[in-house]
Amino acid sequence: xxxxxxxxxxxxxxxxxxxxxxxxxxxxxxxxxxxxxxxxxxxxxxxxxxxxxxxxxxxxxxxxxxxxxxxxxxxxxxxxxxxxxxxxxxxxxxxxxxxxxxxxxxxxxxxxxxxxxxxxxxxxxxxxxxxxxxxxxxxxxxxxxxxxxxxxxxxxxxxxxxxxxxxxxxxxxxxxxxxxxxxxxxxxxxxxxxxxxxxxxxxxxxxxxxxxxxxxxxxxxxxxxxxxxxxxxxxxxxxxxxxxxxxxxxxxxxx
Amino acid sequence: xxxxxxxxxxxxxxxxxxxxxxxxxxxxxxxxxxxxxxxxxxxxxxxxxxxxxxxxxxxxxxxxxxxxxxxxxxxxxxxxxxxxxxxxxxxxxxxxxxxxxxxxxxxxxxxxxxxxxxxxxxxxxxxxxxxxxxxxxxxxxxxxxxxxxxxxxxxxxxxxxxxxxxxxxxxxxxxxxxxxxxxxxxxxxxxxxxxxxxxxxxxxxxxxxxxxxxxxxxxxxxxxxxxxxxxxxxxxxxxxxxxxxxxxxxxxxxxxxxxxxxxxxxxxxxxxxxxxxxxxx
Numbered sequence: 001x002x003x004x005x006x007x008x009x010x011x012x013x014x015x016x017x018x019x020x021x022x023x024x025x026x027x028x029x030x031x032x033x034x035x036x037x038x039x040x041x042x043x044x045x046x047x048x049x050x051x052x053x054x055x056x057x058x059x060x061x062x063x064x065x066x067x068x069x070x071x072x073x074x075x076x077x078x079x080x081x082x083x084x085x086x087x088x089x090x091x092x093x094x095x096x097x098x099x100x101x102x103x104x105x106x107x108x109x110x111x112x113x114x115x116x117x118x119x120x121x122x123x124x125x126x127x128x129x130x131x132x133x134x135x136x137x138x139x140x141x142x143x144x145x146x147x148x149x150x151x152x153x154x155x156x157x158x159x160x161x162x163x164x165x166x167x168x169x170x171x172x173x174x175x176x177x178x179x180x181x182x183x184x185x186x187x188x189x190x191x192x193x194x195x196x197x198x199x200x201x202x203x204x205x206x207x208x209x210x211x212x213x214x215x216x217x218x219x220x221x222x223x224x225x226x227x228x229x230x231x232x233x234x235x236x237x238x239x240x241x242x243x244x245x246x247x248x249x250x251x252x253x254x255x
Numbered sequence: 256x257x258x259x260x261x262x263x264x265x266x267x268x269x270x271x272x273x274x275x276x277x278x279x280x281x282x283x284x285x286x287x288x289x290x291x292x293x294x295x296x297x298x299x300x301x302x303x304x305x306x307x308x309x310x311x312x313x314x315x316x317x318x319x320x321x322x323x324x325x326x327x328x329x330x331x332x333x334x335x336x337x338x339x340x341x342x343x344x345x346x347x348x349x350x351x352x353x354x355x356x357x358x359x360x361x362x363x364x365x366x367x368x369x370x371x372x373x374x375x376x377x378x379x380x381x382x383x384x385x386x387x388x389x390x391x392x393x394x395x396x397x398x399x400x401x402x403x404x405x406x407x408x409x410x411x412x413x414x415x416x417x418x419x420x421x422x423x424x425x426x427x428x429x430x431x432x433x434x435x436x437x438x439x440x441x442x443x444x445x446x447x448x449x450x451x452x453x454x455x456x457x458x459x460x461x462x463x464x465x466x467x468x469x470x471x472x473x474x475x476x477x478x479x480x481x482x483x484x485x486x487x488x489x490x491x492x493x494x495x496x497x498x499x500x501x502x503x504x505x506x507x508x509x510x511x512x513x514x515x516x517x518x519x520x521x522x523x524x525x526x527x528x529x530x531x532x533x534x535x536x
Contacts, residue, residue, distance in 0.1 A: 054428060054521055056424065056427065056428055059424070061353070077314070084430050084431075084432055085430065086427070086429065086430075087429065087430040088430035091428070091429075092425065092428035093430075094421055094425060096421055097423035098419075098421045098422055098424070098441060099427075100422065100426075100443075100444070101422075101444055102443040102444055111429060112429035112430060113425075115429075115430055115431070125416055162424070163427070164429070165429070168429075168430070
């Protein structure tokens with residue numbers, strides 16, 4: 001098997017909130033079509049790190065970054081890169097489902113698509129259907145595409161948000177604890193989905209659930225107190241961690 | 256000695272009764288007003304009351320059609336100016352809440368909200384009537400718009416603040432620009448509440464009498480010219496209620512009832528127009 005291309009890379013990345021350094025000097029590589037899990041105790045900087053990848057970090061007043069984030073070799077913080085266009089290439093799904101309450105199910109999926117004015121209505125409808133298929137939601141909502149998205153269950157809403165984020169065909173999908181507010185069934189469906197989606201996308205997932213990281217990811221990074229302590233193949237991290245702190249965390253001795 | 260459990264239950268019951276009384280006291284005035292309006296006003300209510308001008312003093316009959324159209328026009332013009340300005344100011348004060356301008360705007364709105372309406376009427380008289388040298392419906396609308404802006408602004412601000420940050424983030428993460436996020440996602444999410452708040456503001460200014468007394472002035476005739484004096488329902492109520500004839504007093508009651516019906520009709524119409532439309536399956 002050939003070594004996959006590196007889709008996303010960080011070099012000496014730091015993230016600050018005012019004077020507070022939440023992420024320190026992280027250098028990581030994310031090869032394409034793999035699932036990468038970021039684990040670590042609360043407040044370790046893993047979510048902040050995730051948010052620097054699509055430049056959501058800078059939307060918080062006082063937040064700054066140092067170092068570089070390279071998407072396909074290009075620095076996403078370069079002057080000529082607009083965060084607006086970057087975010088269409090790097091989609092994101094949040095901890096709590098965030099369907100837009102004033103839009104129907106179909107319109108929620110196309111919420112990011114409609115920014116591209118060149119798309120015809122027929123083409124949008126096509127992409128909506130395809131995205132719902134890919135998010136494993138089509139069969140459940142095909143008869144009520146025009147209804148409010150607020151009538152869906154939490155797990156369905158989260159899959160709707162995934163459909164919304166993959167509809168504009170991003171290269172990378174960032175998942176910030178996507179199952180934290182779901183029941184075990186909903187969690188399982190999302191995990192299966194993540195496994196399927198890596199065929200087409202590069203996925204970075206932040207999770208508090210170690211079993212989840214072990215189940216869905218190919219590589220895992222352990223974060224602690226703002227630094228990246230250890231990075232490696234998921235199997236190696238969970239069976240033979242090199243760092244004592246990683247071992248302490250995955251065996252449940254802290255965090 | 257009374258057992259502790261019985262004492263606790265007794266206290267609980269007492270509080271429930273006290274609260275029920277408070278509810279009745281709070282709601283009673285509304286029903287008293289509606290009741291007396293219907294009892295005293297409904298008897299004179301007829302189709303001609305809605306369709307014709309007032310009869311000469313001392314004659315029976317006549318209507319307040321000129322004041323209904325006048326109120327709709329004066330309030331309509333005030334709302335057309337006041338609601339967009341209020342909503343825009345509220346959005347600004349909420350989405351850019353740390354800025355100095357937002358703090359100042361909020362303070363000014365609070366002061367303006369507490370300003371007696373007759374003072375706003377004097378302002379409109381000085382600025383519009385005195386400079387134009389004649390009374391006009393437009394001057395009345397100006398006064399009402401000034402009253403509306405702070406009310407609409409404050410409700411918009413409160414409701415926009417209730418929109419969860421997670422929705423803003425979701426929009427930004429999709430590649431929405433800041434202004435698109437604010438206008439499309441934030442405003443649309445808060446819209447049902449903003450409509451309700453604006454309706455409350457419209458209902459309140461529709462009943463204002465003092466600011467119209469020396470701006471729109473009132474009239475006995477139909478007028479659709481914003482540059483001339485115009486009749487309005489509160490002015491009709493004021494004139495008839497303080498007049499010497501018993502028929503006028505009856506008309507004042509009926510006109511009051513019509514005023515409430517007009518406000519009610521406006522509310523229902525706006526509700527239907529802005530209802531969230533989703534298909535039912």
